[in-house]
Amino acid sequence: xxxxxxxxxxxxxGVSLKTVxxxxxxxxxxxxxxxxxxxxxxxxxxxxPDMSARNLRGNKSxxxxxxxxxxxxxxxxxxxxxxxxxxxxMGYSLQIHPCDAAHDGIVQELCDLVNNSRLAGLVIAPPxxxxxxxxxxxxxxxxxxxxxxxxxxxxxxxxxCVYVNDRAAARSVAEHLIDHxxxxxxxxxxxxxxxxxxxxxxxxxxxxxxxGISVDDSLVLPGAYSFDSGFERATKLMERSDRxxxxxxxxxxxxxGALAAVKTSGLTxxxxxxxxxxxxxxxxxxxxxxxxxxxxSIGEIARQAMMLLIAEMRPQALAEGEVQTTTAxxxxxxxxRPSTA
Numbered sequence: 001x002x003x004x005x006x007x008x009x010x011x012x013x014g015v016s017l018k019t020v021x022x023x024x025x026x027x028x029x030x031x032x033x034x035x036x037x038x039x040x041x042x043x044x045x046x047x048x049p050d051m052s053a054r055n056l057r058g059n060k061s062x063x064x065x066x067x068x069x070x071x072x073x074x075x076x077x078x079x080x081x082x083x084x085x086x087x088x089x090m091g092y093s094l095q096i097h098p099c100d101a102a103h104d105g106i107v108q109e110l111c112d113l114v115n116n117s118r119l120a121g122l123v124i125a126p127p128x129x130x131x132x133x134x135x136x137x138x139x140x141x142x143x144x145x146x147x148x149x150x151x152x153x154x155x156x157x158x159x160x161c162v163y164v165n166d167r168a169a170a171r172s173v174a175e176h177l178i179d180h181x182x183x184x185x186x187x188x189x190x191x192x193x194x195x196x197x198x199x200x201x202x203x204x205x206x207x208x209x210x211x212g213i214s215v216d217d218s219l220v221l222p223g224a225y226s227f228d229s230g231f232e233r234a235t236k237l238m239e240r241s242d243r244x245x246x247x248x249x250x251x252x253x254x255x256x257g258a259l260a261a262v263k264t265s266g267l268t269x270x271x272x273x274x275x276x277x278x279x280x281x282x283x284x285x286x287x288x289x290x291x292x293x294x295x296x297s298i299g300e301i302a303r304q305a306m307m308l309l310i311a312e313m314r315p316q317a318l319a320e321g322e323v324q325t326t327t328a329x330x331x332x333x334x335x336x337r338p339s340t341a
Contacts, residue, residue: 082302170203230257
């Protein structure tokens with residue numbers, strides 16, 4: 001069976017090639033009834049635009065790059081799926097570009113990526129997106145991009161941005177532990193180059209101070225966003241005579257490691273030590289007991305980032321009456337599970 005073409009879509013829908021093109025590009029000049037009819041035919045024929053040919057035909061590019069430097073496979077997959085969903089909705093192709101945010105030539109690397117692959121813009125994930133030296137340089141080179149960052153308020157700058165209010169969410173998790181009677185709570189941090197670490201730690205400390213609990217710096221431990229790091233630090237905490245009654249991991253992987261350490265020490269969760277994480281990854285869902293956490297919709301965050309980028313590049317793609325925005329906020333929501341009951 002031959003692959004459907006744009007001519008096939010136009011013939012079956014009874015419209016012109018130009019109308020099909022306008023629907024694919026989400027241009028607001030198309031009547032809604034026509035748009036629905038053409039979309040239905042596209043779905044029935046399983047038509048996929050030829051992005052490479054489309055890019056070569058004119059000056060406009062219909063390819064987006066996703067830039068990330070994050071070892072967490074669950075996060076990366078969710079981000080990819082979210083951006084890809086928006087790309088398909090808006091008629092763009094997607095190019096994945098893992099990188100080293102600390103590399104001296106990262107700016108030139110990203111500029112070459114955009115130019116050599118003829119990308120219309122970039123979706124940049126943490127921690128690359130949280131390095132102002134990188135994003136400022138990209139802006140100076142005239143590259144369109146959208147950032148996904150951790151922040152408690154809208155960031156400065158003209159580039160579109162999705163900010164995740166990790167601070168508010170972490171405060172909710174900490175207050176949940178406090179409400180269950182815990183006053184000695186350990187906080188296991190992630191890497192400092194991720195803004196999520198200081199933001200979540202700040203929310204944790206805010207909750208303690210708001211309830212009149214002094215912050216014990218010996219219970220606020222640096223480390224990495226990994227299972228092993230959580231296990232190692234929690235093991236040391238369990239050896240203390242004044243061990244904490246609760247542990248808050250900066251992400252679920254850390255918290256899962258802490259859970260294993262507590263069990264290995266011969267203690268129970270939550271009977272002896274309550275444990276909470278952050279992100280609602282499979283680590284929290286598959287642990288025994290399942291972990292209390294703060295759920296962030298990574299796929300939706302990434303999809304929204306892509307839509308902001310397109311609105312910035314192509315304001316004509318906005319629906320009639322839709323107001324263009326440059327920022328969007330997401331606040332992860334507390335999910336209570338047996339690890340803190």
